[in-house]
Amino acid sequence: EDQVTQSPEALRLQEGESSSLNCSYTVSGLRGLFWYRQDPGKGPEFLFTLYSAGEEKEKERLKATLTKKESFLHITAPKPEDSATYLCAVGTQGGSEKLVFGKGTKLTVNP
Amino acid sequence: SQTIHQWPATLVQPVGSPLSLECTVEGTSNPNLYWYRQAAGRGLQLLFYSVGIGQISSEVPQNLSASRPQDRQFILSSKKLLLSDSGFYLCAWSLGGGREQYFGPGTRLTVT
Numbered sequence: 001e002d003q004v005t006q007s008p009e010a011l012r013l014q015e016g017e018s019s020s021l022n023c024s025y026t027v028s029g030l031r032g033l034f035w036y037r038q039d040p041g042k043g044p045e046f047l048f049t050l051y052s053a054g055e056e057k058e059k060e061r062l063k064a065t066l067t068k069k070e071s072f073l074h075i076t077a078p079k080p081e082d083s084a085t086y087l088c089a090v091g092t093q094g095g096s097e098k099l100v101f102g103k104g105t106k107l108t109v110n111p
Numbered sequence: 112s113q114t115i116h117q118w119p120a121t122l123v124q125p126v127g128s129p130l131s132l133e134c135t136v137e138g139t140s141n142p143n144l145y146w147y148r149q150a151a152g153r154g155l156q157l158l159f160y161s162v163g164i165g166q167i168s169s170e171v172p173q174n175l176s177a178s179r180p181q182d183r184q185f186i187l188s189s190k191k192l193l194l195s196d197s198g199f200y201l202c203a204w205s206l207g208g209g210r211e212q213y214f215g216p217g218t219r220l221t222v223t
Binding site: 098 | 143153154155157160162201203205209210211214215216217219
């Protein structure tokens with residue numbers, strides 16, 4: 001069964017304190033790995049797609065990386081406005097049009 | 112650019128009442144469409160998805176149903192709501208081929 005596990009469940013950082021969120025996955029064949037940001041009461045906002053091991057994507061203070069078993073979302077010098085829940089999802093090979101989501105990491109950045 | 116709409120934004124319904132949530136997408140043709148539910152403290156649960164008009168795949172057996180009467184319209188329905196149907200309902204679209212999904216603003220449903 002395809003599975004996505006995110007850790008930690010919650011993370012508190014001070015402004016400027018860099019850290020990483022983890023997304024480990026078990027799938028029969030990876031078609032793509034996706035990162036989303038979700039603010040309270042809103043729909044998830046698409047951030048990145050990673051397709052193959054070794055690939056990296058960056059956007060402002062966020063950098064996503066991918067290995068054969070996990071992905072990391074690195075947050076450099078975070079600001080309070082980076083506070084949100086970050087979701088990871090995988091698409092699997094075999095023609096499925098579904099994504100499997102993790103439960104997310106709730107990030108709080110204190111000023 | 113593409114836009115996805117959901118309405119209503121919030122809904123409070125008594126147990127046993129019917130439900131109809133609507134989702135429309137603008138700016139694209141023949142998208143894949145998805146309905147998810149997000150309960151407090153839990154992840155996103157895929158309820159239904161559609162790869163074309165009239166084509167619905169159900170992921171969770173329950174008292175909900177979905178329909179796609181037009182290319183860019185996706186409707187989630189129930190004949191009789193249960194307390195356990197409360198949650199945050201999200202509609203999403205994608206271009207298919209395993210690509211990313213884009214989410215709407217969501218509907219907060221409270222069943223009392």
